[in-house]
Amino acid sequence: MKKTRLCDLLGIDYPVIQAPMNLITGAELASAVSNAGGLGVIGPNAGAREETNDVVETGERLRQQIRKTKSLTNKTFGVNLMCASTDLRPDSKPFSDQCTKVVVEEGVPVAVLAGDEPERYVKQLKGAGIKVLHRALPVNVEIAKRAEQSGIDAFIAVGFEGGGHTGFHRVPTFVLVPQVVDALQIPVIAGGGIVNGRSMAAALALGAEGVYIGTGFIVATECPAHQNVKWAIISASDTSTTTIAGLGGIVLRALKTPLIERCIQMEANGNATEEITKLYRSGYRKGMLEGDRERGTFIFGAGAGSIQELKSAGEIVKNIIEETEQILQTL
């Protein structure tokens, strides 16, 4: 496959970025993806926070993950940092400040800034020679244009198909990505519904120079998500996931489990989004790590319907690249 500008920017073989997800994307998964030629990403710090409310301790937990990743790969890898100003984690700034400090101290090659105020950390990170990818949340073309001005190196556009939070604009990947590509000069990385060679080839056709894959890596052997979540992905159909609106209308996509059905009911009853958000958040660890389908949330994207197998992260990267090449050759 032809290298894109993103490959050169990051020094990676294949423009496949493993999306960071709360609690389930640590050193093992990130290093496996990087070793396979993609970009593994540790994170997010919000995940570490759930273990502790101490700022310094959170930073040190992240430092351990970074050092462990370095011990497992000598390839480029990344760390996720939250830069949400409002909404989802209003009290997260001290934690993000501390994690950014650690990322700089440890000389991490790439930072993935998730949220809506990249300018908060861009200068500090780039000053330290760190490449900055920005995953905007919420996302649309206007937001992408503003973000580009902050000095980021590449922009990650995740459509309505994506699992977890995807913003309140509900613009699907298929229409979001080409419009963002037209609007920006820097490379655009497409996310939301990208799980195999078909969707990766399509993302490249839409003008993306890389893909951002979350759900596709939950089923990786190296991902500590519970087996029940992995099997739920394997058994999912095209209509298995649904969306609900959390704080500020920010969309959450997840499997239709009993807890999510309750959230939908609350939405229909006109309950406050704070209440709904509190409820679905209470289910993350129970679902993703403990596999509790009744009281937990199984967070993954609409592309799950195309995922059929559990594999190692290395095989996932290898297969998607081979499939993409094959499709592009056939066309």
Add this chain to the structure above:
Amino acid sequence: MKKTRLCDLLGIDYPVIQAPMNLITGAELASAVSNAGGLGVIGPNAGAREETNDVVETGERLRQQIRKTKSLTNKTFGVNLMCASTDLRPDSKPFSDQCTKVVVEEGVPVAVLAGDEPERYVKQLKGAGIKVLHRALPVNVEIAKRAEQSGIDAFIAVGFEGGGHTGFHRVPTFVLVPQVVDALQIPVIAGGGIVNGRSMAAALALGAEGVYIGTGFIVATECPAHQNVKWAIISASDTSTTTIAGLGGIVLRALKTPLIERCIQMEANGNATEEITKLYRSGYRKGMLEGDRERGTFIFGAGAGSIQELKSAGEIVKNIIEETEQILQTL
């Protein structure tokens, strides 16, 4: 560009299907698309119905459109027929029966059966040597599999991005199309958000063998939609359209005009979908033909943000094919 199975099936040069739309896709537009090497489609009969409640008169109006199309092109063209069982037009069966009879009598080469009971007309149409494309509404993988059993020649899968009605499953094109392609043997035609070479190349990468374009042809010179609608498409951004749920939860995508905002408010207030549907239907002619932005609906898809120019239908087909070829070559 490589011909797909759909080109051979229909005897067309390029796998570009012009989507039929109420009142605005008659003989002039359909013949122009067919003359350019795509498939123009007259329709739908529901459109003719709005002029008259007489079954025979509806059929004769369609017959005139068919004859006019024949006088304007000697290429393959199609006619839209409604096969909705429940829902949107519960009293449409006598009209559809009559239109099907006319289509058979006139020897129309292709029928596009829209709705959820293709088996109602497949045998009659195929017995007369007519190729049958089926645009399922609602649509998902299960529905596609059942539809294939009815004997249709190709399946049209329109994602959540599409303008107008797209069913209640809200599955975006990017995840719907590859899963339908995997599930079926017959050619799949992708719709929803396809407006230019980028999205057509992406649709082919997803495994589609043709594209189904509505919004992209509203801006055609030959389309009688009001200039205000055409300019609204040209000026649209990625977030200009929205969706509301009509009868049975069937999603309608349209520009956020005052009437649609009222529908959204009614939805939030818990009004019955019958009432909401009645309101938005009242705006179709006012909006699409009379250009009344205040009291009308401007029905188009989320891909509008990528449309920048008014052109003839021939140029639209030519440009999309050239762009697609260029993108596929670059990749």
